[in-house]
Amino acid sequence: MSSSSAAKGKAPANGNAANLPNYELPWYSRYLISGGMPGIGKTTSIHCLAHQLLGDGYKEGVLELNASDERGIDVVRNKIKSFAQKKVTLPPGRHKIVILDEADSMTAGAQQALRRTMEIYANTTRFALACNMSNKIIEPIQSRCAILRYSKLRxxxxxxxxxxxxxxxxxxxxxxxxxxxxxxxxxxxxxxxxxxxxxxxxxxxxxxxxxxxxxxxxxxxxxxxxxxxxxxxxxxxxxxxxxxxxxxxxxxxxxxxxxxxxxxxxxxxxxx
The missing domain is CATH 1.10.8.60 (Helicase, Ruva Protein; domain 3)
Structure with a gap:
């Protein structure tokens, strides 16, 4: 979830981040959609990735929202936008992460507002969406994301x-x-x-x-x-x-x- 322009070879901001791998993703993979049936680890996988990327900065650098409870456009305009504007100290080349669980429950208006927010704050914030049915996510958001489809557990x-x-x-x-x-x-x-x-x-x-x-x-x-x-x-x-x-x-x-x-x-x- 790092920017393709992330600095290479710089010393990390803290000791625990010293061993963090330097992930480099192309522009179309800066955002993530994980789709699949409930209870198979979609959101947990995203949290693990966030921990790996941000290290000690995880607590301050991650905003998690359950879109089934907070699904309206006001959530995007207020909570998500405020978090994207907030300044947080993170390891070099890392970005804040917004995790949206049950993202397919968001209204169409909220998804359109989210798309615009993703564009505006592309340099500071990454978005990871977990959903049961990825086809309920509007196409403009899908086209900006790497889509991972999870199968049910054996x-x-x-x-x-x-x-x-x-x-x-x-x-x-x-x-x-x-x-x-x-x-x-x-x-x-x-x-x-x-x-x-x-x-x-x-x-x-x-x-x-x-x-x-x-x-x-x-x-x-x-x-x-x-x-x-x-x-x-x-x-x-x-x-x-x-x-x-x-x-x-x-x-x-x-x-x-x-x-x-x-x-x-x-x-x-x-x-x-």
Whole structure:
């Protein structure tokens, strides 16, 4: 996020910044859009980059706003503009950074105002936008940004982090509990960690049944049994499982969504 005209070979302003790499980006990559589903590390990645670039100047040199809460044009005109005008001491060749989370929630007017602000303060401030759908960002902003598209996390990546947390926090769990956390998270690390904490706080043990109680989702084993009964032509058995789900209070949408997710886990290719 440094300017292409950043000075080379100069001593850093402080000791901790001495080891910072001297990033040189072309003009079209001075701004960043990270897009993808929630809970996969978009905003965290931007914060890590800001820490790496600014060192001790991170606290003073970064402004973070959640655009879903502060989405109007006044935010751009007041908060962002004031921050861009503020003088901050940073390592040589570094710039202030504005992080806009949920940027796709900004109104069209606010995005137009942001585009103009990005142009005016290009020499002092860099902008990093995190969003779920980058196509909701207006084209003039997209054309000024390097766009990074994040894919959802793989099950093994979610499992690795959950195991680390369970070990550090002394959480008791079963393998079925971890599988349930991964199933309910759907690649969303934030959701997986939240479900882990809620299950541990509520039950003191992370099992499959406890996880599905916390998440209030149809148990995939019940749904799987219903589908298997259908495949065997056992309509009565399938209806019994469906009635069981109805009695537990699940809606048709909950059941259908879980059916599709369970079918994806089948070894054989099942057509519904």
């Amino acid at each position: 099950d093994q990546e979610v499992l690795k982090r959950l195991l680390e947390i369970c070990e550090m926090e002394k959480v008791e769990y079963s393998n079925e509990g971890l599988e349930a956390l991964i199933f309910t998270a759907e690649g969303d690390m934030r959701q997986a960690i939240n479900n882990l904490q809620s299950t541990w706080s509520g039950f003191g043990f992370v099992s499959g049944d406890n996880v599905f109680k916390v998440c209030d989702q149809p148990h995939p084993i019940t749904v799987q049994a219903m589908i298997r009964a259908c495949l065997k032509g056992d309509i009565e058995g399938a209806m019994d499982k469906l009635d069981e789900l109805w009695d537990q209070g699940y809606s048709a949408v909950d059941i259908v969504v879980t059916i599709f997710r369970v079918v994806k886990t089948f070894d054989e290719y099942v057509h519904l």
